Amino acid sequence: EAGVAQSPRYKIIEKRQSVAFWCNPISGHATLYWYQQILGQGPKLLIQFQNNGVVDDSQLPKDRFSAERLKGVDSTLKIQPAKLEDSAVYLCASSFWGAGADTQYFGPGTRLTVL
Amino acid sequence: ILNVEQSPQSLHVQEGDSTNFTCSFPSSNFYALHWYRWETAKSPEALFVMTLNGDEKKKGRISATLNTKEGYSYLYIKGSQPEDSATYLCAFMTNTGNQFYFGTGTSLTVIP
Numbered sequence: 717e718a719g720v721a722q723s724p725r726y727k728i729i730e731k732r733q734s735v736a737f738w739c740n741p742i743s744g745h746a747t748l749y750w751y752q753q754i755l756g757q758g759p760k761l762l763i764q765f766q767n768n769g770v771v772d773d774s775q776l777p778k779d780r781f782s783a784e785r786l787k788g789v790d791s792t793l794k795i796q797p798a799k800l801e802d803s804a805v806y807l808c809a810s811s812f813w814g815a816g817a818d819t820q821y822f823g824p825g826t827r828l829t830v831l
Numbered sequence: 832i833l834n835v836e837q838s839p840q841s842l843h844v845q846e847g848d849s850t851n852f853t854c855s856f857p858s859s860n861f862y863a864l865h866w867y868r869w870e871t872a873k874s875p876e877a878l879f880v881m882t883l884n885g886d887e888k889k890k891g892r893i894s895a896t897l898n899t900k901e902g903y904s905y906l907y908i909k910g911s912q913p914e915d916s917a918t919y920l921c922a923f924m925t926n927t928g929n930q931f932y933f934g935t936g937t938s939l940t941v942i943p
Binding site (some may be wrong): 719720749751756757758759760761764772807816817818819820821822823824825 | 835862863865867872873874875876877880882920922924926930931932933934935936
């Protein structure tokens with residue numbers, strides 16, 4: 717079974733530029749998550765989708781971050797414009813139903829550096 | 832935002848040593864506790880999901896216990912090997928929402 721795919725793996729941009737990340741979850745998984753992990757901290761949930769609807773985006777900085785999951789499969793996360801504090805690893809994960817005891821399967825992440 | 836704490840922050844052990852780490856979480860509104868292993872440049876890998884007080888799970892040389900009444904979980908590694916070197920993350924979910932609250936992780940280095 718193929719795992720969660722993410723691209724790119726690494727990205728370096730200057731502040732005020734835009735960047736987009738892509739995620740392809742495990743086939744059949746209804747729930748997709750985007751996390752931000754800043755160095756020295758645990759991953760923080762940015763947004764959770766159930767199929768193509770948003771379940772939770774309470775910690776997504778909506779003035780600069782946006783995410784979509786068209787057709788309930790792939791997802792993109794965009795930052796526009798980027799700030800220095802956005803430097804982090806962005807992890808995508810998927811799970812079958814999204815229930816609390818469901819295992820979340822993670823992609824390898826995208827390491828973003830904002831200069 | 833709930834506070835999930837892991838200790839120690841980092842750990843260096845010799846190959847063959849046994850070790851353990853702690854994950855502390857709020858004891859109220861407990862729903863599930865997950866453990867993940869995250870090796871450098873790889874995807875975080877799920878180790879255990881625990882939901883019941885007193886749960887004990889085992890996978891090879893790694894095991895975990897859960898105490899929901901006092902709000903902690905222990906992860907044990909018996910006879911550490913260099914390939915166990917990774918960051919071990921716990922994640923707590925409440926019964927009042929769908930969100931995971933991750934700890935900051937314990938970084939384990941096993942010295943050959």
